[in-house]
Amino acid sequence: MDSNSFSYESSPAKLNMAIRLSSLGIVFTFIVILVGVWTRLVDAGLGCPDWPGCYGALVVPNAERASDFAPHIPLDPFKAWVEMVHRYLASSLGLLAIVLVVLAWKNRHLRNYPVGVSVLLLLVICLQGAFGALTVTLKLWPQVVTLHLLGGFTVLAIFFWLRCRLGVCQRQPVTRSSLPRIWWLAIALLTLQVALGGWTSSNYAGIACTGFPTCNNEWWPSYMDFNEGFHITQEVGPNYLYGQLHAGARTAIHYTHRIGALAVGIALLMLWHYGHTKQPSIRGITQLMLGIYALQITLGIVLVLFSLPLSVALMHTAGAAVLMLCLLRTGWRLSIAQVSYSPATYRKVSHA
Incomplete structure (x- = not known):
């Protein structure tokens, strides 16, 4: 079987994988939004004073290490873990978007495949990461916090629209x-x-x-x-x-x-x-x-x-x-x- 034949035969499987991942993205984004709101409601938005780590570490450190990193900002383990869980989930969402872009590239020959929507999704999630960083560095500046929430809803909307577009890919409107x-x-x-x-x-x-x-x-x-x-x-x-x-x-x-x-x-x-x-x-x-x-x-x-x-x-x-x-x-x-x-x-x- 030559490479052209392989690309032809594997396209349905790749399309079905993209459909499943976009459906997962809708559910996962919904969860990330709620975890972000929970982080906000329990006043854990500044649980970690830095970004993307927490007191200079990739996981919440002990009180001694936290004190060495930021002596004037006492560690609250609960709030720090709440904030880091939110970051871990958001990062996983970014990885999912990268996989969808890769699939879009491999499926670009399919009629009506939403390559542009897949790329837009990744760009918006990257922008969301920037808003997440600014939320911490600007100490919960309301303008950034509000834009961060709107960004979350935008990601949800793009995931949903991507799923709809994938559902009619290869069908003629x-x-x-x-x-x-x-x-x-x-x-x-x-x-x-x-x-x-x-x-x-x-x-x-x-x-x-x-x-x-x-x-x-x-x-x-x-x-x-x-x-x-x-x-x-x-x-x-x-x-x-x-x-x-x-x-x-x-x-x-x-x-x-x-x-x-x-x-x-x-x-x-x-x-x-x-x-x-x-x-x-x-x-x-x-x-x-x-x-x-x-x-x-x-x-x-x-x-x-x-x-x-x-x-x-x-x-x-x-x-x-x-x-x-x-x-x-x-x-x-x-x-x-x-x-x-x-x-x-x-x-x-x-x-x-």
């Missing part, structure tokens, strides 16, 4: 449809809401509003400082652990996050109506999204009333990620109206 404006509005508002959630968390504004549906016993709090709350050129240098903003700024951030949740709900209702009246193929998934949204609102209320229980905060983040995946799946169904399921025919690499 019969009809393509442009995405409706309401879908773009919904995805934009959800992305903004995720960013607001990260900004709320990184500025420790989760319980700046007490009570629900009012905020500090007011429908429109009289003491809100939007200028300071959304002053994105905050000074770089202070330790932002536990936040630096005053109460009025944190209240403004929290209240804006509540308004954002309302805007997302309206957009999802509009998308559901669009599916119900014009696109029956997305009726089921839009109904599921409304159910997840209702659960998200419930979890948000519980977070406020019970002062940010850790388990509920993790579920709230998980719900946002699932909502994002459902919205992406809706977009995929709307973008490809029909796919031919004729047997795949693999093309040999041209050596002209």
Whole structure:
């Protein structure tokens, strides 16, 4: 069997491996996001004062070695291990992306293979690594922490889109449809809401509003400082652990996050109506999204009333990620109206 024949015969196996790895990547990224949020919630973001190691070591050292490396930063073994576990998992995700790029190169001769998406995934994960380093070196600067969270959701979205593209590789799309404006509005508002959630968390504004549906016993709090709350050129240098903003700024951030949740709900209702009246193929998934949204609102209320229980905060983040995946799946169904399921025919690499 010559090399050309081998490439031809092995392509289906390589394609199936890429499909399985992209599916694994979705699940693994979901876990990495939650571990990152857990790291944040237990105040372990600075559990290791350096990067990529921890007190100059690849694993958490003992107190004596840590003291020699950073005498003024006492070692907290629990927080250090939480931070390092997050780094180990994120590094493993990068290795997975490298394997997918290698497979993309080997499968580049296949029709519709998403080589560009595979490369983009690796680049975004590398950028995420840079944000991880800046999170530590800039001492939890809220801008970087928020971008790091958005980066995690971006990696999740790219893994999902890669899996969708691989699923139709070697199949010829019969009809393509442009995405409706309401879908773009919904995805934009959800992305903004995720960013607001990260900004709320990184500025420790989760319980700046007490009570629900009012905020500090007011429908429109009289003491809100939007200028300071959304002053994105905050000074770089202070330790932002536990936040630096005053109460009025944190209240403004929290209240804006509540308004954002309302805007997302309206957009999802509009998308559901669009599916119900014009696109029956997305009726089921839009109904599921409304159910997840209702659960998200419930979890948000519980977070406020019970002062940010850790388990509920993790579920709230998980719900946002699932909502994002459902919205992406809706977009995929709307973008490809029909796919031919004729047997795949693999093309040999041209050596002209």
